[in-house]
Amino acid sequence: MSEYTLLDAYLESNLEASLQELARLVAQPSVAAQNWGLQECASLVAEMLHRRGFRVEVMPTGGAPVVLAERKGRSDKTLLFYNHYDVQPPEPLELWETPPFEPSIRDGKMYGRGVSDDKGHLVARLFALDALLATEGELPCNVKFIIEGEEETSSLHLHEFILQNKERLQADACIWEFGYVDHRDVPMQYLGLRGICYVELSVETAATDVHSGLGGSIFPNAAWRLVWALHTLKGMDERIRIPGFYDAVRPPSARDWELMAALPDVAEEYRKRYGVREFIKGLQGGAELHIEEVFSPTCTICGLTSGYQGAGAKTVLPARASAKVDFRLVPDQHPQDILQKLRAHLDREGFSDVQIRFLGGEPPARTDPDHPFINLVVETARPVYGVPMQKVPMTGGSGPIYPFVHELGLPVATAGLGYPDTRAHAPNENIRIDLYLKHARHMARVICEFAR
Amino acid sequence: MSEYTLLDAYLESNLEASLQELARLVAQPSVAAQNWGLQECASLVAEMLHRRGFRVEVMPTGGAPVVLAERKGRSDKTLLFYNHYDVQPPEPLELWETPPFEPSIRDGKMYGRGVSDDKGHLVARLFALDALLATEGELPCNVKFIIEGEEETSSLHLHEFILQNKERLQADACIWEFGYVDHRDVPMQYLGLRGICYVELSVETAATDVHSGLGGSIFPNAAWRLVWALHTLKGMDERIRIPGFYDAVRPPSARDWELMAALPDVAEEYRKRYGVREFIKGLQGGAELHIEEVFSPTCTICGLTSGYQGAGAKTVLPARASAKVDFRLVPDQHPQDILQKLRAHLDREGFSDVQIRFLGGEPPARTDPDHPFINLVVETARPVYGVPMQKVPMTGGSGPIYPFVHELGLPVATAGLGYPDTRAHAPNENIRIDLYLKHARHMARVICEFAR
Numbered sequence: 041m042s043e044y045t046l047l048d049a050y051l052e053s054n055l056e057a058s059l060q061e062l063a064r065l066v067a068q069p070s071v072a073a074q075n076w077g078l079q080e081c082a083s084l085v086a087e088m089l090h091r092r093g094f095r096v097e098v099m100p101t102g103g104a105p106v107v108l109a110e111r112k113g114r115s116d117k118t119l120l121f122y123n124h125y126d127v128q129p130p131e132p133l134e135l136w137e138t139p140p141f142e143p144s145i146r147d148g149k150m151y152g153r154g155v156s157d158d159k160g161h162l163v164a165r166l167f168a169l170d171a172l173l174a175t176e177g178e179l180p181c182n183v184k185f186i187i188e189g190e191e192e193t194s195s196l197h198l199h200e201f202i203l204q205n206k207e208r209l210q211a212d213a214c215i216w217e218f219g220y221v222d223h224r225d226v227p228m229q230y231l232g233l234r235g236i237c238y239v240e241l242s243v244e245t246a247a248t249d250v251h252s253g254l255g256g257s258i259f260p261n262a263a264w265r266l267v268w269a270l271h272t273l274k275g276m277d278e279r280i281r282i283p284g285f286y287d288a289v290r291p292p293s294a295r296d297w298e299l300m301a302a303l304p305d306v307a308e309e310y311r312k313r314y315g316v317r318e319f320i321k322g323l324q325g326g327a328e329l330h331i332e333e334v335f336s337p338t339c340t341i342c343g344l345t346s347g348y349q350g351a352g353a354k355t356v357l358p359a360r361a362s363a364k365v366d367f368r369l370v371p372d373q374h375p376q377d378i379l380q381k382l383r384a385h386l387d388r389e390g391f392s393d394v395q396i397r398f399l400g401g402e403p404p405a406r407t408d409p410d411h412p413f414i415n416l417v418v419e420t421a422r423p424v425y426g427v428p429m430q431k432v433p434m435t436g437g438s439g440p441i442y443p444f445v446h447e448l449g450l451p452v453a454t455a456g457l458g459y460p461d462t463r464a465h466a467p468n469e470n471i472r473i474d475l476y477l478k479h480a481r482h483m484a485r486v487i488c489e490f491a492r
Numbered sequence: 493m494s495e496y497t498l499l500d501a502y503l504e505s506n507l508e509a510s511l512q513e514l515a516r517l518v519a520q521p522s523v524a525a526q527n528w529g530l531q532e533c534a535s536l537v538a539e540m541l542h543r544r545g546f547r548v549e550v551m552p553t554g555g556a557p558v559v560l561a562e563r564k565g566r567s568d569k570t571l572l573f574y575n576h577y578d579v580q581p582p583e584p585l586e587l588w589e590t591p592p593f594e595p596s597i598r599d600g601k602m603y604g605r606g607v608s609d610d611k612g613h614l615v616a617r618l619f620a621l622d623a624l625l626a627t628e629g630e631l632p633c634n635v636k637f638i639i640e641g642e643e644e645t646s647s648l649h650l651h652e653f654i655l656q657n658k659e660r661l662q663a664d665a666c667i668w669e670f671g672y673v674d675h676r677d678v679p680m681q682y683l684g685l686r687g688i689c690y691v692e693l694s695v696e697t698a699a700t701d702v703h704s705g706l707g708g709s710i711f712p713n714a715a716w717r718l719v720w721a722l723h724t725l726k727g728m729d730e731r732i733r734i735p736g737f738y739d740a741v742r743p744p745s746a747r748d749w750e751l752m753a754a755l756p757d758v759a760e761e762y763r764k765r766y767g768v769r770e771f772i773k774g775l776q777g778g779a780e781l782h783i784e785e786v787f788s789p790t791c792t793i794c795g796l797t798s799g800y801q802g803a804g805a806k807t808v809l810p811a812r813a814s815a816k817v818d819f820r821l822v823p824d825q826h827p828q829d830i831l832q833k834l835r836a837h838l839d840r841e842g843f844s845d846v847q848i849r850f851l852g853g854e855p856p857a858r859t860d861p862d863h864p865f866i867n868l869v870v871e872t873a874r875p876v877y878g879v880p881m882q883k884v885p886m887t888g889g890s891g892p893i894y895p896f897v898h899e900l901g902l903p904v905a906t907a908g909l910g911y912p913d914t915r916a917h918a919p920n921e922n923i924r925i926d927l928y929l930k931h932a933r934h935m936a937r938v939i940c941e942f943a944r
Contacts, residue, residue, distance in 0.1 A: 247767020253889035315699020338708035
């Protein structure tokens with residue numbers, strides 16, 4: 041009989057009660073973008089932790105409150121969990137098969153807004169703690185939670201909050217808010233997040249639109265100004281032309297290449313899923329595609345708006361034009377540095393009329409793939425998932441990981457119940473209950489092994 | 493007593509009845525873009541001409557019918573009037589002070605959709621004929637009307653119709669549908685219209701939008717493709733880069749420069765009216781601004797659309813992007829030629845993925861500023877307006893003038909009741925009744941002098 045037999049038995053037999061607790065949490069709307077139910081949800085989360093013997097504080101941030109919680113354990117070591125209680129807006133409502141805030145179970149899945157991102161992760165972790173408390177009477181190590189309410193609106197106050205509460209957040213390692221199995225049901229260990237610098241570029245050339253027959257030959261055109269300005273940012277060779285943009289970029293290491301080479305080729309799957317004929321930069325697939333996907337910074341036009349956009353022809357010279365542009369950053373780039381370089385570049389190129397509005401940013405950060413804590417999380421996954429967890433040195437998305445790595449100095453591991461059809465941010469968000477249980481079993485093992 | 497005393501007296505004393513006839517015509521909606529009331533309006537116009545002894549036919553075109561009308565006169569010479577009975581959509585309705593199809597008179601103006609563009613012109617000309625018939629018992633010369641119903645939707649069937657009815661349209665000169673006095677109340681003689689080639693450029697790079705964190709480094713981006721393609725069309729020097737684009741352009745003549753130099757400087761007025769800080773190409777004003785405004789062909793981005801355009805940040809890699817682009821053409825450019833050169837250029841530059849949708853086109857055309865008929869129209873204006881009519885060798889807008897000049901071989905003169913605040917195409921479209929009367933007086937004189 042393994043030392044985890046009792047734990048697993050507890051989790052098996054208490055699964056339904058845990059899912060009921062999750063359903064109650066999902067039923068509490070907490071939409072950050074709409075400022076809907078955030079205080080109520082923070083209170084509910086605080087109550088859930090308090091019931092488990094945590095010292096809990098709901099702390100103001102200037103935005104949605106942060107729930108900080110801590111419970112002492114047997115060993116001196118401290119594990120910090122980062123989660124968030126806010127969710128994406130539920131719209132478009134008509135595409136949900138059951139209402140987003142009335143969680144329901146069918147075909148082995150629970151549906152509801154936030155059930156995967158991120159409430160399922162939080163409650164599965166509490167469930168693992170329940171199992172440990174029930175079987176051992178105490179926690180094997182100190183456990184802390186930092187649970188924010190602005191993750192879906194770019195964690196505006198989190199960095200500052202962490203700086204102001206460094207002492208209280210002291211820990212030895214961190215488990216990130218999410219984790220995934222891939223399309224083969226193989227659990228993945230994502231070891232870093234790209235940063236982001238999101239801006240809106242806008243130009244105004246006149247007080248009003250003008251008839252194109254009148255103004256076309258003599259007036260400046262905001263749409264042309266925008267096109268020309270954008271063209272200076274990136275050429276058809278995909279190279280970003282802002283001087284100094286690549287200065288801080290660290291190239292991927294031999295170890296990064298090795299880990300990427302161990303991943304399955306996704307070229308064919310990507311082509312099919314997204315209907316893309318070919319990749320840019322002549323990419324064909326394999327490790328090269330994986331490396332490029334996450335280790336190269338980007339300059340993506342997310343949106344363009346100007347003038348007449350309806351059916352047919354309207355002969356108008358637009359007075360205003362704007363673009364949403366998202367720079368994904370890799371270590372050691374920084375959004376504020378990129379923002380300054382962007383402004384200087386536009387000025388130098390003659391585009392001081394192009395306004396930059398900063399819409400959000402986070403620096404990138406990553407954890408050493410061979411950090412002992414990462415190996416611990418990877419190794420404890422094996423008996424639960426039946427296959428080895430695969431390390432991915434970096435992922436393409438962004439999140440508030442920087443202060444955890446660089447202010448608190450923590451190794452950050454990902455682990456979770458996500459899967460390819462989990463539909464986070466989309467209608468019919470759901471979790472697979474088998475993966476919910478596995479995540480709880482995995483977390484219980486991580487805490488036990490970490491405590492030694 | 494001048495020979496026009498009786499005519500003028502008739503017009504003065506019958507003005508109210510003529511305005512009532514105009515009001516009835518304006519009350520009949522005839523919105524080409526919405527296919528609303530076109531047949532009814534064509535019948536009403538036919539009836540108005542029939543009542544005046546014209547042989548009238550309402551002829552099918554494949555689109556809205558054309559009203560053709562003819563009445564013999566004393567001399568052999570034939571004057572052709574080009575007008576249209578269709579109007580712009582009345583929206584936005586809430587900005588009208590009185591309903592668009594319930595014409596009303598206040599402060600010496602009549603308000604209603606189409607009262608200026610172009611129903612007022614048509615009825616003022618019929619009013620002039622009434623005066624001639626009342627005072628002379630016959631028309632001094634043959635008079636023909638071609639009145640189309642698709643002018644506001646780019647006269648899709650007019651060119652073909654003219655080709656098929658060349659005999660019946662034979663004439664010696666043509667009066668165009670519109671004319672204006674400027675801000676000084678000086679009548680202007682516009683001697684040509686630019687052509688147009690209006691296209692929608694679109695790119696599709698994937699079946700669906702993709703999260704920018706995933707796709708930014710490896711997938712093609714439709715918005716970038718569009719920006720790069722547009723950039724090849726025109727540089728910041730405002731020079732259009734499509735090979736051969738300028739081949740057919742005739743530079744303005746010394747006479748064109750002379751006429752433009754005689755016009756008042758509009759630089760300051762333009763700056764104020766449109767809130768433009770400076771003109772492009774280093775233009776300062778004077779004749780140079782006038783010449784550039786109408787004698788240089790353009791490539792105007794009228795609209796841009798791609799990806800996310802709402803508030804705040806959305807991290808999306810757009811699968812689709814499109815632009816509306818309007819080329820204004822000068823003699824002797826031709827829209828079909830430009831279209832072919834555009835396609836060849838995009839292909840050569842590596843943009844065969846950029847689709848071109850042709851949304852309409854008309855070639856440019858102009859009349860010799862010193863043509864005797866032009867001089868006749870200019871000279872007859874003097875006693876009516878009290879100031880000399882000023883010749884403008886070309887205007888920046890477009891219209892179906894080409895077949896009149898180049899298929900029917902006619903000199904085309906402009907004359908009308910428009911003024912700077914006439915608000916054609918906008919809410920509260922209106923005419924000044926004093927200018928309505930002046931236009932009728934002018935037209936009666938033109939017909940008399942032309943008949944000699």
